[in-house]
Amino acid sequence: MKLISLIGARPQIIKEAILNKEFEKKGIKEILVHSGQHYDFNMSDVFFQVLNIRKADYNLGVGSATHA
Structure with missing residues (x-):
């Protein structure tokens, strides 16, 4: 079985x-x-590292506006 998350x-x-x-x-x-959606390290990547989640197969890179 395959699925997409x-x-x-x-x-x-x-x-x-x-x-x-x-x-x-x-x-x-x-x-x-x-x-x-979140391209800032502290908003996304840090969770992948801390929770030991593998790198995504695809990144849509939609981004978001500035955090200001």
Whole structure:
């Protein structure tokens, strides 16, 4: 079985940390797509590192406006 997971905001990234490990246990092939909504390290990448989530297969790079 294959599925696509689309993540972008921090709550989705945190949920992905749990789901990804379960998918691996069950032999489910996951295609991970990151919206690129948050391109700042502290808003996105840091969660991938801390939660040990693999790099997304695709990054849509949609970006967002400035944080000001």
